[in-house]
Amino acid sequence: MINLPSAAQLVFVLLIAVPFSAAARDDAWQPREDNAAWRAECSACHIAFPPALLPADDWLDIMSRLDKHYGVDASLETTLRQQIGAFLERNAAANRSLTSRDDVPRITSADWFVRKHQGAIRLWRKGKLKSLADCAACHKGPDIERMTGN
Amino acid sequence: MRYLLIVAAVLFAAGARAEVPRDFLSRFEKEAGVAASAERGARFFSTRQGGEWSCASCHTEKPTQAGRHAKTEKAITPLAPAANAERFTDAAKVDKWFRRNCNDTLNRLCSAQEKADVMAWLLSLK
Numbered sequence: 001m002i003n004l005p006s007a008a009q010l011v012f013v014l015l016i017a018v019p020f021s022a023a024a025r026d027d028a029w030q031p032r033e034d035n036a037a038w039r040a041e042c043s044a045c046h047i048a049f050p051p052a053l054l055p056a057d058d059w060l061d062i063m064s065r066l067d068k069h070y071g072v073d074a075s076l077e078t079t080l081r082q083q084i085g086a087f088l089e090r091n092a093a094a095n096r097s098l099t100s101r102d103d104v105p106r107i108t109s110a111d112w113f114v115r116k117h118q119g120a121i122r123l124w125r126k127g128k129l130k131s132l133a134d135c136a137a138c139h140k141g142p143d144i145e146r147m148t149g150n
Numbered sequence: 151m152r153y154l155l156i157v158a159a160v161l162f163a164a165g166a167r168a169e170v171p172r173d174f175l176s177r178f179e180k181e182a183g184v185a186a187s188a189e190r191g192a193r194f195f196s197t198r199q200g201g202e203w204s205c206a207s208c209h210t211e212k213p214t215q216a217g218r219h220a221k222t223e224k225a226i227t228p229l230a231p232a233a234n235a236e237r238f239t240d241a242a243k244v245d246k247w248f249r250r251n252c253n254d255t256l257n258r259l260c261s262a263q264e265k266a267d268v269m270a271w272l273l274s275l276k
Contacts, residue, residue: 070221134222
């Protein structure tokens with residue numbers, strides 16, 4: 001016997017299951033491992049960007065010049081810097097194709113990002129979005145909440 | 151008895167570590183060797199000094215309010231202790247951010263007097 005789904009069930013599938021299956025695909029927002037120092041230090045000026053969105057080389061490059069970090073001083077004392085660097089390296093993207101195309105490592109200039117964010121880039125060009133790196137302007141929910149650090 | 155002494159020592163050490171905002175005013179005043187001026191601090195805070203930003207660019211001219219990072223838009227909780235009990239309670243954090251933010255706004259570190267003035271002003275805000 002076939003059980004046709006009720007309207008309520010359909011609404012459930014659309015409202016709950018669709019966002020959940022999307023979340024299962026982009027589990028970048030849920031790092032395999034947590035690290036309190038990373039979450040506190042790297043979420044002070046922007047969300048703590050998911051480690052899985054850049055390869056290890058790019059993270060180490062970023063960590064080696066925090067005193068000149070995209071136009072601001074984000075310098076850290078050595079122990080913390082090494083601890084956070086090791087965490088980012090362990091949880092980095094395995095896939096080199098995530099490498100960014102800019103002179104400085106950027107998630108927002110990687111090919112996959114540009115492809116998935118045509119709408120965002122249009123808003124940014126029109127000046128309606130101050131920074132493409134302001135992920136939380138569009139991405140909401142508990143996973144990203146945890147990365148905003150407050 | 152010995153155990154009690156250790157407990158007391160640990161408690162004392164823990165108590166001595168936690169700072170209150172006024173501690174920073176006294177520390178910077180002592181380093182500067184002159185009395186702080188809240189008026190000078192207010193001017194310093196809101197005036198650009200050659201760079202793109204003043205302190206107020208991110209912390210607003212009324213730091214009892216929440217600010218916003220001038221480049222990334224991220225919300226910043228109020229800087230004035232009257233509005234935010236977490237501020238100026240941890241020396242490592244205070245030193246780290248004076249270092250970073252002075253570099254970003256002045257292209258150099260802030261002097262002890264500048265820091266004392268800013269503290270005096272922030273402490274005067276209600």
